[in-house]
Amino acid sequence: MTGTSDAVLHSAPGALVLEHVTRRYPGNPDPSVDDLSLTIAPGELLALVGASGSGKTTTLRIAAGYETPDSGRVLLGDGAAAPRDITRESPQRRGFGMVFQHYALFPHMRVEENVAFGLEARGVRKADRLARAREALDAVGLSGKAERSVQALSGGEQQRVALARALVIQPRVLLLDEPLSNLDPTLRQSMRDELRFTLRQSGVTALFVTHDQEDAFAVADRVAMLERGKLLQVGTPETLYHAPATRAVAEFVGRAALVPAERMGERVRITIDGVALDARARHEGVVGGSALFAVLRPESLVLSETDDVPSWRGVVVGRRFAGGHVVYRVTLGNGAEVEVMGDGAGAREGTRTGVRLADVPVAVVPA
Amino acid sequence: MILRRVRAAGWGVSATALGLLALLLWSVVYPNVAVIVGSFERGLADWKEFASSPADLDALRGTVIVAIGSVVAALLVGVPLAFLLTRTEFRGRRVLSGVATLPAALPPLVGVLAFLFLYGESGVVTRVVQRMLGMREPPWTLSGLTAVIFVHAYTMYVYVFLFVSAGLERYDTTLDEAATGLGASRALLLRRITLPLLTPSLAGAMLLVFMSALGSFSAPYVFGGGARVLSTQILVSKLNGALGLAYVETTVLAVTAVLALLLLRWLEGRRRYVMAGKGRITRSGLRSPVARALLPAFAAATVMLLVLPHAMVVLVSFARDGAWTTQLLPPEYTLDNYRQLAMDRELWRPITNSVWMSVLATAANAVVCFAIAYVVVLSQAPGRRMLALLAALPWAIPATAIALGLAATFDRNAPLQLRFLFVGTFWILPLAYFIRNIPIVTSAIEGSLRQMDPTLEDAARGLGASRWLALRRVVLPAARPGLVAGTMLAGVAAVGEFVASVVLYTHSNRPISVEILAQVRSLSFGTAAAYSVLLILLVLLITVGARWLEGRATQTEPTVNAA
Numbered sequence: 067m068t069g070t071s072d073a074v075l076h077s078a079p080g081a082l083v084l085e086h087v088t089r090r091y092p093g094n095p096d097p098s099v100d101d102l103s104l105t106i107a108p109g110e111l112l113a114l115v116g117a118s119g120s121g122k123t124t125t126l127r128i129a130a131g132y133e134t135p136d137s138g139r140v141l142l143g144d145g146a147a148a149p150r151d152i153t154r155e156s157p158q159r160r161g162f163g164m165v166f167q168h169y170a171l172f173p174h175m176r177v178e179e180n181v182a183f184g185l186e187a188r189g190v191r192k193a194d195r196l197a198r199a200r201e202a203l204d205a206v207g208l209s210g211k212a213e214r215s216v217q218a219l220s221g222g223e224q225q226r227v228a229l230a231r232a233l234v235i236q237p238r239v240l241l242l243d244e245p246l247s248n249l250d251p252t253l254r255q256s257m258r259d260e261l262r263f264t265l266r267q268s269g270v271t272a273l274f275v276t277h278d279q280e281d282a283f284a285v286a287d288r289v290a291m292l293e294r295g296k297l298l299q300v301g302t303p304e305t306l307y308h309a310p311a312t313r314a315v316a317e318f319v320g321r322a323a324l325v326p327a328e329r330m331g332e333r334v335r336i337t338i339d340g341v342a343l344d345a346r347a348r349h350e351g352v353v354g355g356s357a358l359f360a361v362l363r364p365e366s367l368v369l370s371e372t373d374d375v376p377s378w379r380g381v382v383v384g385r386r387f388a389g390g391h392v393v394y395r396v397t398l399g400n401g402a403e404v405e406v407m408g409d410g411a412g413a414r415e416g417t418r419t420g421v422r423l424a425d426v427p428v429a430v431v432p433a
Numbered sequence: 434m435i436l437r438r439v440r441a442a443g444w445g446v447s448a449t450a451l452g453l454l455a456l457l458l459w460s461v462v463y464p465n466v467a468v469i470v471g472s473f474e475r476g477l478a479d480w481k482e483f484a485s486s487p488a489d490l491d492a493l494r495g496t497v498i499v500a501i502g503s504v505v506a507a508l509l510v511g512v513p514l515a516f517l518l519t520r521t522e523f524r525g526r527r528v529l530s531g532v533a534t535l536p537a538a539l540p541p542l543v544g545v546l547a548f549l550f551l552y553g554e555s556g557v558v559t560r561v562v563q564r565m566l567g568m569r570e571p572p573w574t575l576s577g578l579t580a581v582i583f584v585h586a587y588t589m590y591v592y593v594f595l596f597v598s599a600g601l602e603r604y605d606t607t608l609d610e611a612a613t614g615l616g617a618s619r620a621l622l623l624r625r626i627t628l629p630l631l632t633p634s635l636a637g638a639m640l641l642v643f644m645s646a647l648g649s650f651s652a653p654y655v656f657g658g659g660a661r662v663l664s665t666q667i668l669v670s671k672l673n674g675a676l677g678l679a680y681v682e683t684t685v686l687a688v689t690a691v692l693a694l695l696l697l698r699w700l701e702g703r704r705r706y707v708m709a710g711k712g713r714i715t716r717s718g719l720r721s722p723v724a725r726a727l728l729p730a731f732a733a734a735t736v737m738l739l740v741l742p743h744a745m746v747v748l749v750s751f752a753r754d755g756a757w758t759t760q761l762l763p764p765e766y767t768l769d770n771y772r773q774l775a776m777d778r779e780l781w782r783p784i785t786n787s788v789w790m791s792v793l794a795t796a797a798n799a800v801v802c803f804a805i806a807y808v809v810v811l812s813q814a815p816g817r818r819m820l821a822l823l824a825a826l827p828w829a830i831p832a833t834a835i836a837l838g839l840a841a842t843f844d845r846n847a848p849l850q851l852r853f854l855f856v857g858t859f860w861i862l863p864l865a866y867f868i869r870n871i872p873i874v875t876s877a878i879e880g881s882l883r884q885m886d887p888t889l890e891d892a893a894r895g896l897g898a899s900r901w902l903a904l905r906r907v908v909l910p911a912a913r914p915g916l917v918a919g920t921m922l923a924g925v926a927a928v929g930e931f932v933a934s935v936v937l938y939t940h941s942n943r944p945i946s947v948e949i950l951a952q953v954r955s956l957s958f959g960t961a962a963a964y965s966v967l968l969i970l971l972v973l974l975i976t977v978g979a980r981w982l983e984g985r986a987t988q989t990e991p992t993v994n995a996a
Contacts, residue, residue, distance in 0.1 A: 157610070161616070166610070168605070168607065172611075174629045183615055184615035186625070187615055187616035235616065
């Protein structure tokens with residue numbers, strides 16, 4: 067992004083900017099968040115992903131105001147020429163909505179009282195706030211449950227109450243901390259779509275923390291990946307999948323085998339067991355000559371039954387039906403294990419097979 | 434939450450349950466029924482006398498005032514201290530939290546004694562203030578209901594402090610974060626979120642303070658002055674030979690206690706929530722520089738205030754009897770008080786008495802209460818609900834009432850009426866201690882057994898273990914933490930017991946507490962304090978012993994826990 071467009075973006079209402087944010091905890095030599103800079107455009111859904119301990123929750127808490135960074139700034143665009151510095155503003159004053167990992171629903175209040183609490187804090191009259199709470203509950207499909215106790219709700223319903231409670235105050239920014247992690251797998255699938263739909267409808271700027279890459283890809287417009295407090299890459303799900311910037315991103319996102327490779331101009335050469343195969347290289351950023359890894363995804367490989375074309379030899383050690391296709395696990399001659407997408411015809415466990423590159427560009431990352 | 438799957442009881446368990454039920458009916462219910470029956474022995478005459486006696490109505494009023502006043506005072510001290518120590522970081526916090534529960538370690542009468550030495554008319558603090566202000570008379574007199582409430586505030590705030598601290602430790606702080614994030618001010622947060630969620634803890638603590646204050650005897654006995662409360666009035670009536678009136682007073686006191694118990698239990702049960710998140714304590718520093726500067730000073734002053742009674746008792750135990758008259762502090766110090774205790778068999782006797790009687794009572798508590806807890810939690814024996822209720826009953830009945838019930842029932846040998854002559858013998862006190870401590874030991878063991886996955890016992894039996902082997906190798910280890918904690922508390926309570934003792938003792942089995950009072954009465958403060966120090970040491974010994982046992986248990990036994 068260029069400087070000018072950055073400035074416009076920063077000051078647009080609802081834009082949230084983290085600028086060189088660092089946070090250390092006493093007794094821990096490594097910073098939890100390390101010089102992190104990130105811009106979330108107005109109305110954008112950005113997911114922060116990373117393994118546990120990567121600093122994503124700390125980043126979220128800094129954005130929310132529950133933590134103050136040791137250095138760096140948090141800025142909020144509010145339509146003025148320059149964005150406002152809110153680094154030291156208390157959570158009460160920020161006017162953000164937050165959905166907590168365990169939802170943090172007030173157990174002694176009914177559903178509607180929970181949703182109306184933010185309005186109560188803003189001095190909205192009781193009748194008005196309950197009416198607005200019911201509207202918010204309608205929007206998340208919980209019309210009939212306003213008078214229930216929150217403890218009588220299922221996990222999915224609690225999640226929706228938490229969302230309604232955060233949205234009813236019309237927050238400038240919505241922050242979500244692992245909002246799907248407490249749901250069982252089937253429910254989780256449908257809640258992903260529902261969450262994205264609701265957030266899109268409200269048009270709110272949202273920062274969403276998850277350790278689950280599938281959640282991030284299903285809900286977010288862009289995904290930022292953290293490792294040990296540092297930002298590794300930020301981009302659309304497609305970018306992260308097809309053009310990972312580092313090994314860590316490639317390994318975290320989707321299934322991939324990373325094998326050593328050489329750069330040959332626009333192409334990449336992978337040599338296994340003395341058999342060298344070429345493919346188009348995808349990533350432009352990597353300088354030739356440096357040590358590289360090719361990112362072999364199941365769809366970038368095919369099984370090869372004939373000996374006419376050069377292929378790597380291996381043994382099928384496993385197969386998994388995955389809806390429209392079958393994924394084979396193949397151990398190659400050099401011991402590397404790759405996953406290969408196929409149609410399910412032939413190739414049982416224990417049979418020998420050939421593996422070659424499909425006609426798709428292959429991503430490469432620095433070793 | 435574990436779904437309890439309890440198998441139908443075999444005849445062995447059923448017989449045990451019936452035996453326990455009979456034991457509790459005999460020891461807990463029978464004496465109290467005897468008191469109620471006794472109150473009607475002269476028809477309604479004693480009741481009429483009670484209703485028309487200004488002293489008795491005064492005592493009833495005094496009892497209620499002391500109970501409510503103590504609750505309010507304990508809340509005022511305990512709640513802020515709990516919040517301060519669990520939520521804030523400041524210099525001196527560790528020391529303060531280390532001594533915050535110290536008042537609970539003072540046996541009831543010893544605490545009262547310490548207050549006498551400190552704040553009584555010729556107490557150290559009183560004299561310091563008097564001299565500083567250049568007054569002729571002491572600035573205050575430590576007597577009347579206010580004095581009683583003052584002493585209670587010191588000894589009973591600990592319940593509030595402990596309950597609220599525990600509540601705050603379990604408290605899911607993300608709820609507070611959620612509320613502030615939604616824009617709630619501090620006041621709104623406290624009013625709408627924090628306090629409502631702490632209601633169970635607060636109600637539990639209030640109940641405990643209320644019940645303790647209602648039955649409290651030592652403080653009104655020593656500091657009451659002209660003011661009356663029922664628990665002391667009962668003893669007065671008994672000593673005056675007005676037994677019928679004493680029975681009426683006892684009945685009124687017990688009924689008040691049970692009503693209060695039901696009311697507060699109802700309040701406590703109405704609000705009970707499961708905190709979903711992980712309880713997490715985050716202590717924050719203070720923002721205001723004024724508070725930051727003042728807090729350590731406040732902490733130091735509070736620590737002083739809390740340690741002072743203990744220090745005073747120790748100091749006075751080295752004072753020569755009779756030498757301390759008008760001076761600020763005792764003028765002469767000596768080891769004689771201790772030497773005398775050790776040399777004189779008559780003086781040493783209360784100590785062996787207390788130790789023996791509490792050992793016997795506590796051993797009986799361990800066996801009987803384990804059996805009760807086992808039947809209540811892990812079996813489906815007939816009458817187990819009744820058993821649970823009866824085991825909790827002595828807690829609701831003030832000690833004076835229990836003692837009077839025993840005095841009324843076991844004053845003659847009439848085996849056909851199941852009455853035996855215990856009054857005037859050694860056995861009456863261990864029996865009283867045993868009864869008083871049934872609730873605490875039973876509930877501690879029940880707590881541990883409820884955490885055990887009940888399928889473990891089934892698993893052991895399925896592997897071919899006999900009921901006895903399963904009990905010994907599976908149930909007993911699971912019950913162990915509660916058993917150790919419960920018997921420890923019972924031992925501590927028994928060794929320093931005063932209220933029931935003073936009603937029931939005879940010269941030959943007089944316990945330490947009664948002897949302390951006798952020494953105070955004869956103005957031998959040094960000797961009284963020396964006894965008190967020995968009592969505190971005994972309490973310490975029991976506590977440390979239990980900790981050691983508990984530590985060994987957790988090292989050798991794998992924790993038996995439900996998933």
